[in-house]
Amino acid sequence: TAVLQLPNSGSRLSSPAVLRAMSSSAGPTPPYTTLAVSRPAPAVTHVEIHRPDKRNAMNKAFWREMVECFSEISEDQDCRAVVVSGAGKTFTAGIDIVDLAGEVLQPRGDDTARISYNIRKTITHFQESFSAIERCPKPVLVAIHGACVGGGVDLITACDIRLCTQDAWFQVKEVDIGLAADVGTLQRLPKVIGSRSLVNELALTARKMYADEAKSSGLVSRVFQHKAALMAGALEMAEEIAGRSPVAVQGTKINLLYSRDHSVEEGLQFMAAWNMSMLQTADLMKSAQASMEKKSPRTVAFAKL
Numbered sequence: 001t002a003v004l005q006l007p008n009s010g011s012r013l014s015s016p017a018v019l020r021a022m023s024s025s026a027g028p029t030p031p032y033t034t035l036a037v038s039r040p041a042p043a044v045t046h047v048e049i050h051r052p053d054k055r056n057a058m059n060k061a062f063w064r065e066m067v068e069c070f071s072e073i074s075e076d077q078d079c080r081a082v083v084v085s086g087a088g089k090t091f092t093a094g095i096d097i098v099d100l101a102g103e104v105l106q107p108r109g110d111d112t113a114r115i116s117y118n119i120r121k122t123i124t125h126f127q128e129s130f131s132a133i134e135r136c137p138k139p140v141l142v143a144i145h146g147a148c149v150g151g152g153v154d155l156i157t158a159c160d161i162r163l164c165t166q167d168a169w170f171q172v173k174e175v176d177i178g179l180a181a182d183v184g185t186l187q188r189l190p191k192v193i194g195s196r197s198l199v200n201e202l203a204l205t206a207r208k209m210y211a212d213e214a215k216s217s218g219l220v221s222r223v224f225q226h227k228a229a230l231m232a233g234a235l236e237m238a239e240e241i242a243g244r245s246p247v248a249v250q251g252t253k254i255n256l257l258y259s260r261d262h263s264v265e266e267g268l269q270f271m272a273a274w275n276m277s278m279l280q281t282a283d284l285m286k287s288a289q290a291s292m293e294k295k296s297p298r299t300v301a302f303a304k305l
């Protein structure tokens with residue numbers, strides 16, 4: 001199992017030291033070769049995709065490392081919110097096309113059944129890389145700058161909050177390289193964007209969507225002028241979330257996801273079953289008292305979860 005080594009700067013909100021910690025000057029953090037993982041502020045984990053020379057294209061190691069990284073984060077009681085971003089010029093160029101052509105799709109097996117079985121295994125393995133983000137109980141914010149292509153759209157639709165720069169663009173590129181997107185976009189994008197027609201248009205034509213349309217369609221919730229402002233904004237939001245009761249925050253993420261995929265009635269039943277135990281937390285009284293005293297929940301010390 002991978003072990004995260006997180007430098008804990010303990011710096012104040014969006015201070016220059018924090019933003020330096022979120023810059024991409026350092027390389028990937030061992031044991032990872034494609035991810036730089038850091039702790040730019042207490043309880044906030046920053047996962048930076050780090051293959052800037054290849055525009056953060058998703059190679060074989062990346063798909064594996066995302067699963068390892070988000071499994072670690074899910075279990076890390078010192079982490080309460082996560083920011084994902086990309087190093088260098090652009091967020092990501094999607095799947096590594098060299099890997100795709102050279103290795104991923106190389107037939108493995110003696111007959112059609114065995115070859116197909118192995119391809120299915122690969123696709124499922126790749127899907128897991130982004131489902132691990134969705135399954136992570138800590139809220140995951142994603143900060144997108146420049147290009148977000150193919151697998152990048154699959155990735156961001158598995159995140160809880162999407163923020164981007166004015167120069168960001170999004171492209172469901174898969175039809176252009178001869179395949180139907182298979183690691184989450186076709187399943188999650190329709191749940192993110194209200195307009196089914198727009199989803200269909202983007203997926204069937206592979207046209208680029210720029211930041212303003214991403215905002216007006218609901219793909220992102222905020223647009224920042226440039227990358228420094230984006231990272232500062234993402235970190236500030238992550239710190240706001242991390243400062244609140246982890247019982248409340250994680251329960252909110254889990255129930256929002258559950259209700260996305262179930263009827264209102266099923267969601268209400270799940271919620272009641274969830275909160276019949278979670279309402280017994282000490283966090284509730286602590287938070288309520290702070291609220292009555294007109295203090296921020298960030299002034300309250302919550303136990304680890």
Ligand SMILES: CCC/C=C/C=C/C(=O)SCCNC(=O)CCNC(=O)[C@H](O)C(C)(C)COP(=O)(O)OP(=O)(O)OC[C@H]1O[C@@H](n2cnc3c(N)ncnc32)[C@H](O)[C@@H]1OP(=O)(O)O
Nearest residue numbers: 053054055057093094095096097098147149150151173174
């Ligand atoms: C079972 C499969 C499941 C997954 C499916 C996923 C599907 C997809 O992701 S489909 C989309 C695939 N991606 C693309 O088609 C994008 C290709 N790249 C680009 O269009 C441009 O690179 C981009 C607009 C992102 C950035 O342009 P820029 O001018 O800034 O950079 P470049 O000079 O083009 O590239 C710099 C070096 O990066 C290498 N590179 C870029 N993209 C990829 C990639 N997808 N795979 C591998 N390598 C990539 C590029 O070759 C350059 O390398 P070098 O020549 O060594 O400097």
